[in-house]
Amino acid sequence: MTMADDRQERIRNRAHQIWLQEGQPAGHHERHWHQAAADVDKEDAAGKSAAKKPAGAGKAKAAPKAAKPAAKASKPKKAATK
Known part of the structure; x- marks a missing residue:
């Protein structure tokens, strides 16, 4: 079977x-x-x-995101003095 015959057969099956x-x-x-x-041409x-494309040559994976810095500790509130 030639490539043209194979293409015709694929088109026939897809049309069906x-x-x-x-x-x-x-x-x-x-x-x-x-x-x-x-469809067959696509x-x-x-x-x-x-x-x-060589195997594994797809889109590169993104680097892992850096961890966010810890939230700043708030200053302790002073106790109310009388």
Whole structure:
């Protein structure tokens, strides 16, 4: 099976899924086919960009946040003198 045959088969399967999800409407096969082709192209583009990145080369994790300094202790209140 060639790559073109594989793509056609994927589009056919995706168009069928769309048709089923929409309740099997008659007369929308062309729209389903174009939508399926766009979906397959998106999948292929996402797969190629993911394949170019080395494993673990995703977004870097943020450094842990520094602990907040302890609240200042308030001065003790003076006792009222009489």
